[in-house]
Amino acid sequence: xxxxxxSLAVAILISSAACMAQDKKRERPDRSQRIEKIVTExxxxxxxxxQFKEAMEEMRPSKNDSxxxxxxxxxxAKRKQTDEKIKSILxxxxxxxxxxxxxxxxxxxxxxx
Numbered sequence: 001x002x003x004x005x006x007s008l009a010v011a012i013l014i015s016s017a018a019c020m021a022q023d024k025k026r027e028r029p030d031r032s033q034r035i036e037k038i039v040t041e042x043x044x045x046x047x048x049x050x051q052f053k054e055a056m057e058e059m060r061p062s063k064n065d066s067x068x069x070x071x072x073x074x075x076x077a078k079r080k081q082t083d084e085k086i087k088s089i090l091x092x093x094x095x096x097x098x099x100x101x102x103x104x105x106x107x108x109x110x111x112x113x
Contacts, residue, residue: 031060038101042094051089055082 029037035056039049059082070078087095 031056038098041101042090042097044090044094048089048094052086055085055089058082058085 035053039052042052044052059078086098090098
């Protein structure tokens with residue numbers, strides 16, 4: 001009888017731990033939702049929003065001819081190029097706000113640079 005009660009308690013404990021672990025996992029919004037949120041927060045007009053979305057899509061990593069992801073250096077160069085394009089699209093005030101939004105922690109771990 002004690003073995004059955006102990007086994008039942010262990011099973012309940014394991015299942016409750018699994019349920020709690022699932023609750024903590026948050027799904028990250030997809031890319032288009034994040035871009036829409038930025039567009040809304042920056043208060044972009046239609047023309048700016050269209051250009052901004054295009055610039056953000058260009059920044060998306062694409063695989064090279066061999067099917068591998070681009071190197072860190074290639075991504076950094078692409079990021080700088082996209083940042084310059086975004087800077088030309090946004091007003092000075094919007095760009096400052098965009099920069100502060102990028103620096104805001106997103107709930108993920110901080111990367112060491």
